[in-house]
Amino acid sequence: MGVSGRYPIVIAIALVLFITACGGSGSETTTTAGGGTGSANSITIDDFAYAPSELTVSVGSTVSWTNEQSASHTVTADDGEFDSGTLAQGDEFSETFGTAGTFAYHCTIHPSMTATITVEG
Numbered sequence: 506m507g508v509s510g511r512y513p514i515v516i517a518i519a520l521v522l523f524i525t526a527c528g529g530s531g532s533e534t535t536t537t538a539g540g541g542t543g544s545a546n547s548i549t550i551d552d553f554a555y556a557p558s559e560l561t562v563s564v565g566s567t568v569s570w571t572n573e574q575s576a577s578h579t580v581t582a583d584d585g586e587f588d589s590g591t592l593a594q595g596d597e598f599s600e601t602f603g604t605a606g607t608f609a610y611h612c613t614i615h616p617s618m619t620a621t622i623t624v625e626g
C-alpha cells in the first residue's frame with residue numbers, strides 16, 4: 506500500500522501542471538496585441554476575473570484595464586509597482602511597461618483574482 510498510496514499526489518501535481526500549461530497557451534491565442542512598440546492593449550475585468558488573464562506585450566506598451574462588473578476591483582502589482590486603487594464599474598486604469606519582465610498582479614478586494622503581464626524586449 507505504501508507505493509500505491511502515492512499515486513493520488515502524483516496525479517494531483519500532474520493536473521496542476523496541466524491546468525497551468527493550458528491557461529498559458531489558451532490566452533496566447535486570444536491576444537490581439539499589435540506587434541509595434543507602444544501599442545495599446547486592453548484587459549476587461551468581469552465576473553471576478555481579468556480577461557485575458559495572461560497578456561504578452563512589447564516594451565513600451567500601455568495596457569489598460571476596464572472594470573465592466575458592478576463589483577469593485579483593483580489592479581495591483583504583486584511587487585507594488587503599480588496600483589489602480591478601487592475601480593468601480595466603468596472605471597479604467599492604464600499602465601505603461603517600460604522594462605521587460607513578467608509582472609504579476611491581483612485584486613486586493615478579491616485575492617483569488619490574479620493575472621500576469623509579460624513584457625518582451
Ligand SMILES: [Cu+2]
Nearest residue numbers: 578612614615
Ligand atoms: Cu476584485
